[in-house]
Amino acid sequence: MAAERKAPSILGFPHRPEWGAAAHRKALAGHLRRCRDHARIGPSQAARCIGASESTISRMENGQAALKPPEVQRLLDTYGVVEPAERSRIADLVQEAAKPEAWQPYANAAPPTLRPLLAMEPAARRIISYEPQLVPGWLQTEEYAEIVIRATHPTKPAREIAERVGLRTQRVEMLRRAVAPPVLLAVMDSEVFRRQVGTPGVMYRQIRHLLALLEELRYQLHLQIAPLSVGAAGAIGHPIVHLRFFTPDYLPDMVYLEQYEGALYREKPAESERYQAILNNLCGVANPATQTPALLEAALAAWR
Template sequence: MAAARKPPSILGFPHRPEWGPAAHRKALAGHLRRCRDHVGLQPRQAARCINASESTISRMENGLSPLKPEEVEYLFDAYGVDDPRERHRIADLLEEAAKPDVWQPYAQSVPPLLRPLLAMEPAAQRIISYEPQLVPGWLQTEEYAEIVMRAAHPTMPARQIAERVALRVQRIEMLRRETTPPVLLAVMDSEVFRRQVGTPGVMYRQIQHLLALLEELPYRLRLQIAPLSVGAAGAIGHPIVHLRFFASEYLPDMVYLEQYEGAMYREKPAESERYLAVLNNLCGVASPPAQSPSLLTAALAAWR
């Protein structure tokens, strides 16, 4: 007789408030799907347990719908999840999942397509970013960020610009936290330091800021600069961000592809691995991180 399959467990996903509500919602959503699959229920059968539609179950299992505690409890009852440790962890994650995401205080200003990235990046173990045109958002000074925002959105009200700038410059704080901070590997084209944003003073202070961050966060921030000589390897015309999470068993890699009129996300393993390979190739041809301080110092001299 074949051994019974081991039921799914959520105990491997810790209760980590610093990872943000979205990560907890996403982990619970995937766990709901795995538990339903384990007991062999179809979505329409699960939907009857909470007097909902099949599409509601689909949205819940994909993290696209709020997780109401009473509905989640009914579903886990139907799935036979009765281990007190499992139910206690589920209750903790539900409580965390109900909190507002980091972007919600700025909801009137943050575009919807950017929200998933902002919501999930606090849970990342490693972030790899490629930026061909500008200093990456995490590393921008307030004045640099404001000029970039105004150039991209010349008709946006000043209040919304200010809110976007405030949110952008605070993103670096996740690298400063004491508990499970992510590591950020940022690759940018050398032309970023020749492309004037604002006055020469703005550029000078921005490069100074990068040097200060490298000194402050030597194990959490790695910066690589790709010269024009990398050729085709650097011929990517849009920013790419690849997130890998601490609880990777519960949270699949996420890829964010930014474009002028919007953005796209890729989470299927084959797609995320393809973009990771592109980024790894860029890292391989860019200058090593150890050379970045001297390259930045040389760039600084050009803006004196």
């Protein structure tokens, strides 16, 4: 007799409010899909049990639709999920998933293409970022960020520019989080410090800000500078962000590829592993993080 299949469990995904609503919704969405598959129930049957369409089930299982407690409870009944601990954890996750996203206080300023990254980065264990032209957004000063945003959106009103600056500069706060903050490994092209953004004073204060962050966040922030000599390894041409989460069994790696008019996201394992290899190669040929303070001091001197 074939061994009975083990029922999927959500207990390996903790209830962590600091990770944000999107991470809880995404983990629970995948779990609901696994529960349905384990129960050998098709999407149409699942949809009938909550009086919805198959497309609604698809959106729920992809983390793209709100998870309403009564509907989730009926689905769990249909899928035969009866263990009290499982039901209790799912109820907690449903409640957390219904809270506002990390970007929602800045909804008017958060571009739709950036929202998935903003929503998921609080749940990351490790973030690798490559920026070929500018200081990474997490690490920008307000004045540097304002100049960059105005250059990209010259027709936006001052209020929206200010909101975008606020959104960008507050992202570093997750590195200051008391409970399990992410680690950010940021790689910048050396030309970032030669490309003048604003006045020499703006550049000077931005570099001083980086030095201060490295001192303050010595365990959470690792900054590498890639010289021109890295050659093809640094000729990527656009920013890349690779997120790895605390619970990879529930949240697969996410890759964000910034484009001038939008962004692309990659989550399939083969794709995320390819970008991980690209970033690992770049980190390997860039100047070690231990040399960064001295390199920043040298860049600082050029803007005095």
